[in-house]
Amino acid sequence: MSPTLAVIVRLVAVLGLMLTNGVVMIYLLRKVLGHLHIRLGPMHVGWHGLLQTVNDVLKLLTKEDLTPRAVDKVLFFLAPVVVFVPSLMAYLALPFSEALRATRLETGMLFTFAVLAIVPIGILMAGWASANKWSLLGGMRAAAMQIAYEVPLLLSVLPIVMIAGTMELGAVVDAQAGTWFGLVPRWFITDPLLWPTFLIFLISSLIEVNQTPFDMSEGESEIVAGFASEYSAMKFALMFLSEFSNTFVVSAMGVTLFFGGWLLPWAPDSWYEAVPALAPIVFLTKAYVGVVLLWWIRGTFPRVRIDQMMSLGWKRLIPAALAMILITGVVQKLLAPVLYRAVG
Amino acid sequence: MSDPRTTVTTPGLLAEGTHDPGTPPAGIKRAPTGVDHLATEHLVINMGPQHPSTHGVLRLLIEVDGEEVVTVEVSVGYLHRGIEKLAEHRRFNAIGTLMDRGDYVSGIHGETAVALAVERLMEIEVPRKAQWLRSLAAELNRIASHLVWFGTFGLDTGGMGQFLYAMRDREAILDILEAITGQRMMFNYARPGGVVADLPVGIDEKIRAFCDTFDTYLDEHHALLGGNEIFQGRVKGIGIIDAEKAFAFGLTGANLRGAGVDFDVRKKRPYDAYPELDWEVPLGSAGDAWDRYMVRMGEMRQSARMIRQLIDGIPEGEHTAKVPKVLRPPAGEIYACVESSRGETGIHLVTDGGDTPYRMHYRAPSIFALQAVEDIVPGHLIADTVMMVGSTDVMLGETDR
Structure with missing residues (x-):
């Protein structure tokens, strides 16, 4: 080929x-x-x-593809594309198994979060171009939120990079192989040091995917449908699809970074060689479990207010993420050599 | 103006009609431009009458500075059917059907108000059993109505789960009410003189079964929504209506009791079976949205308590007094009020001795609550606006009549 x-x-x-x-x-x-x-x-x-x-x-x-008369036609058409294409690109670096992935990127982690960060730009475009006040409010909310959560999201994965020593997603999974004391899988989620990090990651990703506690940019009870108010037919479908796809990508990233990616607990390497489909199946199953957990939150929680979300992002998540980087650094440099030798 | 039957019209809130978004209509204040260089341009937004969370066809004209609401103007009348005028052409027995369509989520209360007014004018002795049956239906309906409020208030905050759980319980009540009255919402059950029919056989079992599960379910509802820290963060401290303001706006019901004022028509102007029942009036203190939430949750519990007493102690006797087919109250004037799910629902009847009212006024508590909304919203965010409308539990059917 x-x-x-x-x-x-x-x-x-x-x-x-x-x-x-x-x-x-x-x-x-x-x-x-x-x-x-x-x-x-x-x-x-x-x-x-x-x-x-x-x-x-x-x-x-x-369905008829409706374009309201007052919209900015170019931006109105472009916005769904800008929302959709990054969502598609986010799949490129996902490691379904050692071999099965679209491309192997040394900066896979950074790449995935970077392309996802383009999505709110499309939402802002949609909000601006729609010539609808509700859409405008939704777009502005998306823009304000992006700055507040994108920073802690990226900061929250840095401890992982420090421990795994790489940004390549496959290598991050490999770093989680093995067990603690021959018993507990050595996934990053079992490391108490990373629990606060995981919490920050979880909250930031909920915001990233516009799920209910943080779905301000299209909060239907407040601003009708936010940025999507004026969209119909396939343009709407593309935005909708992108949102679903982002949920999956974020869940897959969580699985990769914290839950051992395609690894099964206690499974020897020979299993993966014997059944090539095992790794992707494990990965997809874990990712879907994560998606369902996100939806559980979505179906249960009320929505926070935009100012509450802002103060959560700026006053809590960012300092906490920075603190976790510091703590992880200290532990890695000073304690880990002693600890890891003791644990084996 | 000499003929009292002439409807007096006053200029509406937005009498001048359409306006372009750039120039706000009279009544909306604008921040002075050019004073503060950081001042941003205000946006006038039409919230409703088609909006997911204005609880019917309410229209709010809000002026926002970014996310913050500067002024709000409540515009009502999109559901006006002329109930008061129509009542002038209905016989006294038939006015109840109109009242059902006023506050359509808790129809029994409006019917009872009409029935009380006519009974007092004609000095009809209502059998004790009929009074108990009315109170039973009224309390069941109060729970059903509060459940709708609970579910939709949660929807205003963005939560979805509690709505369908509330609907599950409401469905059980509607089934009971259907068995009792023959209808699920438009009951026409309470009539001058009593109620339309006796309790069906075996319904007490169903009501007891409902009461047994309801307390647990109510705890579940409260845990699901009120126990959520996000929800508490959303409702605590917003939309404060203190006692003074509540009096000024003429608020009644949970909106008044949330401010700590112990006023409940059932206690202060007793009617039907309420003087004989043992129950308490839940009260708030600060008068914020959270207090109103807690008062309504408490009311549901008290209603369940009353329903148990009512079903256990239904007296023997007739379900209605002997009343003529065509009611002709003597010429006169009367005001009768009940505690509906939203506050004091009153009927002011003026009669001229004929078989229809000369004039009827329907005192609906929601219109007063909406005036208070106009006062409390400015300074809050758009997200809080829908919360405040939700927390006052307005019903556009009775507002617009």
Whole structure:
């Protein structure tokens, strides 16, 4: 296979993954939220509503693509693209297994968070271009939030980089192989030093994916639908899909950074060699469990107010993330050599 | 103006009609420009009548400075059906159907107010059983109404779960009310003289079963929403209506009791079975949204307590007094009020001896609450605006009539 063809195949695979994933996740969301809310979710199209999402996709595809007269046409058209493409790019560095990934990036961690940081720019564009006051408010909220959470999100993963010594996502997973005392898997989540870091990461990623405690940019009870108010048909679908896709990516990043990626606890290396599909299956399962946990929060919690979120980001998360970097550094340099020798 | 039947119109809040967003209508204050170089341009936003969380067709015209609301103007009347005028052409038995469509989430209370007014005018002796049945239906309906408020107040904060859990319990009540009255929302149950029908056989079992589970469910509801720190952070300290302000705006119900004022029509101007029941009036202290929340949660518990006493002690007797088919109260004037789910719902009837009222006024507590909203919102954020409208539990059906 020529290198160009290989790249194209990989990109198509990523696109296929993202779209299928989106369809599966929409169905899953409706079912999970439904059962959380003592109702059934979709039940009528197909067995237990399995084909409902397919139906909805067809509906969105065939719907009239409406462009209000007053909008900034160029930006209005461009915004869904700017929202969608980074979401797609975020899949590139995800390590589904040692071998199975679109590309191997030495700066995979940075790359993923960097492309996700482009999404709010698209949201801001959408809010501005829509010529709708609710959209404008939503766009502005997205912009304000981005600065408040993107910094702690990136700072919160730095301790991982310090411990693993790399930003390459596969290597981060490798660094979590083995067990403590031959018993507890050596995933970063089992390291008490990283628990505060994980909490910061969790909160920041909830904000990143616009989930309920922090869904201010489209908070429907306040600003109707925020930046998405004027969008319909496929443009809306692209934004919607991007949001779902980001949820998955963030969950996958959490799995990679804290929950041992594709690693099964206590499984010897020979298993992965014997069954090549094992690693991706483990990875996807973990990622979906993470997604469902995020949705559990989404289905239960009320929304915080924008000023509360700002003060949380600036006054709590950023100092806490900085403190954790310092503590991790001290522990790594002074205590770890002693400790790790003792633990084996 | 000589004929009292003429409807007197006053200029509306936004009488001048349409306006472009750049020039605010009269009544909206603008920050002086050019004084402060950091001052940003204000945005006038039309919140409603189609908005996810204005609880019906309420329109708020808000002027915002960024996220902060500078002024708010409440515009009502989008659900006006002329209930008071229509009542002038209904026989006294039929006014209840209109009242159901006033406060459509708790219809029994409005019906009872009409029934009380007519009974007092005609000096009808209502059988004790009929009074107990009315109170039973009223308390069931109060819980149902408060559950709707609880669920939608949670929706205003962005939470989704509590709404459907509240609806589950409301559904149980509506089933009971359907069995008692024959209708789920538009009951037409309380009539002058008593109620329309006796309790169906076996319904007491159902009501007891509901009461047994409801206390646990109420704890669950409170834990799900009120126990959440995010929710507490959202409602505590916002939308403060202290006792003085509450009196000034004529607030009643939980909005008044949230400020610590012990006024409940059921206690102060007793009617139906309430003097015979053992219950307390939950009170708040500061008068913020949290106090109003806690008062309503407490009221649901008290209502469940009353329902237990009511179902255990239903007296023997007739479910309605002997009243003529066509009611012709003597010429006169009367005001009768009940404690509805939202406050003091009153009916002012003027009769001329005929079979329809000469004039009827419907005192709906929500319109007073909306005036208070206009006062408390400025200075808060957009997100708090919907919370404050939610916390006062306004019902646009009775506001607009």
